[in-house]
Amino acid sequence: MKNILVAVDHPKYANQLTAYAVQIAKLTNGKIWIIHVSAANPTDLLSREAGPQFIYDKRTEDNQKSAVLIKKLALDVQEQYNVPSEGLLVEGSVVKSLKKIVKDNEIDLVVAGHKRRNLVYGLFTENKKKDLIDELQIPLLAIPLIDVK
Structure with a gap:
């Protein structure tokens, strides 16, 4: 496992992953x-023109904050654990973006979070982790996410 990709969906779970x-x-x-x-x-x-400008401005602001957080997290990993790391913010479809990064960087393993939901929710939504495994064709380590206060 020379190249490990950590897919961070929400900043509060980034350290766990x-x-x-x-x-x-x-x-x-x-x-x-x-x-x-x-x-x-x-x-x-x-x-x-389909939506108000403040929606686009807020998304841009959120993306800038996320990019700073991801880069800081990568720098912290390098400094604290002496493990080479790189942080990236990618815009677009999750599966397509991950597939491109996996291919471009010869990723061997994807680490992603898993949040338990009820059975009814699972019946009416797609299984994104299964889709990822099918699309990426490399191992996916699903980490149960724990809410930290």
Whole structure:
């Protein structure tokens, strides 16, 4: 496992996910790629007219904050654990973005969080982790996320 991708969906779980990746990277002398995939702002004028400007401004602000957080997290991993790491914010579809990063960086393992939901929720939504495994064709380590106060 030379290249480990940590997919961070929510900042409050980032440390939990990177802790597992650090353990694996230390055992294998691997590198950690910490990423967050966010929705992209539309670039064409017609799409932008569909909603108020403050929505696009808020999304841009949130993306900038996320990018800073991800880069800081990668720097902290390097400094605290002496594990090479890189932080990226990617805009677009989650599965397509992860697939591209996995291919471009020869990722061996994806570490992602898993939040338990009820059975009814599962019946009416798609299984994104299964879709990821099918699309990426590499191991996915699903970490049960624990709310930290």
